[in-house]
Amino acid sequence: MSGGAVYLDHAATTPTDPRVAAAMAACLAADGDFGNPSSANHDFGSRAHALVEHARAGVAAAAGADPAEVIWTSGATEANNMAIFGVAHHERSQGRHLVTARTEHRAVLDPCRELERRGWRVTYLVPARSGLIDPAAVADALRPDTVLVSIMHVNNEIGVVQDIAAFAAACAAHGTARLHVDAAQSLGKCDVDFGASGADLMSLSAHKAYGPKGVGALLVSRRHGVHIAPLLYGGSQERGLRAGTVATHQVVGMGTALGLLPTGGEANAERRRIAGLRERLWSGLQALGGVLRNGEDAHCVPQILNVSFEHVEGESLLAAIRPHLAVSSGSACASANREPSYVLRALGRDQRLAESSLRFSLGRSTSAADIDTAVHVVAGAVQRLRRIAGAAGWNAQASL
Amino acid sequence: MDYNEPTLRGFETALYTGELSGPGVGRGAAGSVAAGTWVQFDVQVSAGDTAQPRIETACIENARFRAYGCPHTIAAADWVCQRAAGRPAGAGLPESVESLQRRFEVPVPKMGRLLLIEDAWAAAVAELASRR
Numbered sequence: 001m002s003g004g005a006v007y008l009d010h011a012a013t014t015p016t017d018p019r020v021a022a023a024m025a026a027c028l029a030a031d032g033d034f035g036n037p038s039s040a041n042h043d044f045g046s047r048a049h050a051l052v053e054h055a056r057a058g059v060a061a062a063a064g065a066d067p068a069e070v071i072w073t074s075g076a077t078e079a080n081n082m083a084i085f086g087v088a089h090h091e092r093s094q095g096r097h098l099v100t101a102r103t104e105h106r107a108v109l110d111p112c113r114e115l116e117r118r119g120w121r122v123t124y125l126v127p128a129r130s131g132l133i134d135p136a137a138v139a140d141a142l143r144p145d146t147v148l149v150s151i152m153h154v155n156n157e158i159g160v161v162q163d164i165a166a167f168a169a170a171c172a173a174h175g176t177a178r179l180h181v182d183a184a185q186s187l188g189k190c191d192v193d194f195g196a197s198g199a200d201l202m203s204l205s206a207h208k209a210y211g212p213k214g215v216g217a218l219l220v221s222r223r224h225g226v227h228i229a230p231l232l233y234g235g236s237q238e239r240g241l242r243a244g245t246v247a248t249h250q251v252v253g254m255g256t257a258l259g260l261l262p263t264g265g266e267a268n269a270e271r272r273r274i275a276g277l278r279e280r281l282w283s284g285l286q287a288l289g290g291v292l293r294n295g296e297d298a299h300c301v302p303q304i305l306n307v308s309f310e311h312v313e314g315e316s317l318l319a320a321i322r323p324h325l326a327v328s329s330g331s332a333c334a335s336a337n338r339e340p341s342y343v344l345r346a347l348g349r350d351q352r353l354a355e356s357s358l359r360f361s362l363g364r365s366t367s368a369a370d371i372d373t374a375v376h377v378v379a380g381a382v383q384r385l386r387r388i389a390g391a392a393g394w395n396a397q398a399s400l
Numbered sequence: 401m402d403y404n405e406p407t408l409r410g411f412e413t414a415l416y417t418g419e420l421s422g423p424g425v426g427r428g429a430a431g432s433v434a435a436g437t438w439v440q441f442d443v444q445v446s447a448g449d450t451a452q453p454r455i456e457t458a459c460i461e462n463a464r465f466r467a468y469g470c471p472h473t474i475a476a477a478d479w480v481c482q483r484a485a486g487r488p489a490g491a492g493l494p495e496s497v498e499s500l501q502r503r504f505e506v507p508v509p510k511m512g513r514l515l516l517i518e519d520a521w522a523a524a525v526a527e528l529a530s531r532r
Contacts, residue, residue: 313470315401320412351436390417390418
């Protein structure tokens with residue numbers, strides 16, 4: 001709760017765990033480990049270097065990677081840019097064709113469009129209504145000059161989980177196409193095993209998993225012998241792939257946060273708890289009638305529920321719930337880019353339903369009381385707006 | 401999007417939603433749900449005025465609206481209804497589009513929604529006149 005509002009926007013960001021904040025603070029002040037991790041000629045630098053490498057090992061362990069495969073970035077957006085531009089430029093003599101999906105995050109789509117402006121060709125795959133990309137479609141899209149396939153693991157809007165291993169198999173069969181996976185939403189929501197996935201590159205974010213904003217990582221497979229061109233020049237940090245002084249406090253924050261994520265049976269228990277809350281939410285909203293679920297339950301992470309409300313104007317819906325509930329909206333006027341959700345449009349929702357969608361994303365602090373409040377608030381807003389619109393056929397007095 | 405206080409108040413209370421019926425009621429609408437904004441007004445002139453030969457001079461007694469639209473649209477439509485009572489039906493929108501824009505601080509890209517309110521109001525008065 002913040003200012004009286006229930007926070008159900010964990011897919012946008014999560015609160016930094018206090019233990020993470022404490023570990024970060026210990027790297028900042030004069031009495032802490034503030035040294036430059038590249039300054040190996042004194043103890044200040046050595047201590048910072050040790051912290052950076054400890055964090056690297058923590059991130060690698062959480063993602064099923066080798067520590068040497070972890071390249072620090074400022075977040076998943078930079079990691080996506082590094083992967084896409086890095087492979088495209090390094091492999092440009094091999095080919096200039098990429099494959100991605102219409103439902104990717106803009107941190108993938110915008111670099112692809114920029115490459116198109118520079119002469120590359122990009123194939124944009126269309127998902128099924130469930131949000132899933134057919135692995136056969138990936139295989140069919142591969143051409144002799146394809147150098148990269150970039151498809152996200154967990155979709156940020158609807159939570160659908162893609163079959164990464166199948167995409168990796170298609171790329172392996174092709175021979176030269178690399179597979180990049182945007183896994184910004186994955187850590188803490190589902191199992192992530194970079195090594196076993198068969199992916200060549202994977203983008204990670206800290207702030208979606210109770211870490212700080214401003215830090216992420218790109219995993220670059222050593223076993224697959226992946227090479228990328230750097231985006232930044234000016235130093236040999238991160239094996240020359242990401243010049244610039246490593247922000248010790250940021251990477252320590254990421255390493256600490258990922259180390260605190262539940263694993264094994266504890267993780268499974270938490271996912272079952274969250275799944276139960278999500279179904280409680282869906283059940284409550286369904287009672288309103290005219291509520292459509294975006295994404296296929298069986299293929300989605302339990303933390304995300306995306307729904308569209310028939311005969312409700314999206315901007316008004318968001319304005320009505322805003323004092324009480326923090327969620328994301330597909331409303332055109334509510335979002336920064338002033339366009340209805342292109343992800344929902346790609347899934348076949350019309351513009352009105354895309355605009356009247358709400359994404360509820362649950363987190364470790366979400367309780368049953370929060371869900372009941374959310375149902376009560378959304379139901380009140382939807383019923384009231386339908387009454388104002390006078391939509392025939394709606395039972396505005398439907399009890400919950 | 402942030403809204404000013406009059407917009408939030410009008411959107412949250414929306415006292416003049418609904419429909420009217422009777423011989424002195426004219427109904428008009430503009431826009432469409434498919435296009436994102438739809439507004440309907442019911443304008444009622446007093447019973448004595450229904451016998452007047454010119455509806456333009458008849459006195460508005462009551463007004464109600466229905467709307468599928470953003471908070472600016474709902475607040476402005478509600479305000480128009482609130483201001484209507486006692487005004488001549490032929491006097492046009494009870495508050496000009498420009499004044500509504502300033503009152504509710506409607507962003508320029510959304511000005512078209514206020515024009516729909518003006519169109520719906522004019523259609524309601526025209527429908528009332530056409531009955532005579």
